[in-house]
């Protein structure tokens with residue numbers, strides 16, 4: 446299995462190389478050269494299997510010879526052992542034919558743990574046997590950073606530096622990044638928004654001297670390994686509801702387009718998915734684009750669902766690559782136009798996109814209202830991201846097709862928004878109840894790539 450860049454000029458890489466590098470050297474994102482498919486019989490056999498067994502079947506064809514079967518099984522087992530629920534990703538019925546897929550039982554209470562925990566295991570094995578080391582620099586709107594720090598803390602071959610937008614993450618998110626004491630993990634609070642963090646990260650990747658000097662690696666959702674790990678729960682949940690004999694739809698609270706793109710990969714692999722619904726908050730560039738208004742950057746408006754406060758959705762480039770029939774030149778051209786503010790999607794590509802994805806948005810008021818209605822009706826609390834998706838799913842679903850809505854974080858990760866909507870302050874699960882007592886460690890940094898590079902060179906271990 447080879448991986449090619451969405452901009453068409455970077456060299457093709459193996460799974461291991463694509464995973465360890467993150468962003469392609471032509472600025473593009475790595476995608477598999479071909480998408481392996483599973484037969485309906487193979488999918489049907491997943492019924493009744495453990496999450497780990499399904500994970501093996503789904504991911505194995507993408508990994509090539511990077512890991513042996515037994516190494517790979519072992520990685521999967523280690524990655525999910527620390528989850529707080531035996532099913533890993535349990536499915537809960539909300540209403541007739543509407544289900545919530547709970548993806549928040551991992552160590553940092555957001556779905557990012559599904560990918561990050563296994564990426565941590567894969568990096569450790571791949572680097573350890575080569576006696577190599579890397580510096581992981583990640584940008585986060587909150588949940589990626591905490592999941593990465595949790596997954597990589599204390600690992601011998603990795604230094605981790607996380608950039609988050611100062612003052613724009615929740616206190617639980619910040620504390621999950623700033624309280625681990627291991628000296629290989631560092632939280633940097635950048636003066637700017639998430640798009641600034643992401644842009645500085647790209648600047649660092651595009652400076653090849655710095656990139657090679659510190660052995661820079663990325664674990665943002667642009668990393669193919671992240672997307673791949675997220676394909677698994679589309680299978681487990683759809684099969685639980687009768688796939689492959691029965692079609693299902695998904696609604697996904699979307700920011701960087703990584704999670705929903707994993708749903709698209711599941712569909713391409715043979716899972717019968719009727720509709721993939723992109724749910725956005727008031728930062729709705731994707732919703733506007735999928736409704737024919739072009740892909741145009743606005744300014745980020747901070748919301749109560751901060752992990753989706755994004756104007757440039759990195760993984761959307763992967764969707765565009767396929768919508769433009771894998772024409773890397775066309776994608777490179779679009780990305781040049783995006784740097785000037787935005788672009789129009791061609792008619793053919795729009796058609797390809799809208800055949801797969803539909804979309805909806807939730808305003809701040811609608812999000813709060815959904816959290817309030819939900820607790821009244823079910824007694825359960827939703828995190829604001831999940832509430833955005835529930836609101837949109839209710840608009841989009843029909844009576845015939847089961848709708849699976851992804852619940853991407855635990856409500857206790859966003860207690861202020863949940864309390865404002867319901868009057869109830871969601872408690873942290875017992876295993877992290879002392880989070881507010883642990884000492885914090887963080888550094889404020891300017892939105893300046895040169896200063897950042899100097900700072901990072903000073904942090905990393907030789």
Ligand SMILES: *Cc1c(COP(=O)(O)O)cnc(C)c1O
Pocket residue numbers: 555556557588589666698699700701702703704705752753830831853854
């Ligand atoms: C990251 C995140 C999202 C958005 O996921 P993408 O893959 O970036 O689209 C949604 N909800 C929560 C809680 C998140 O942490």
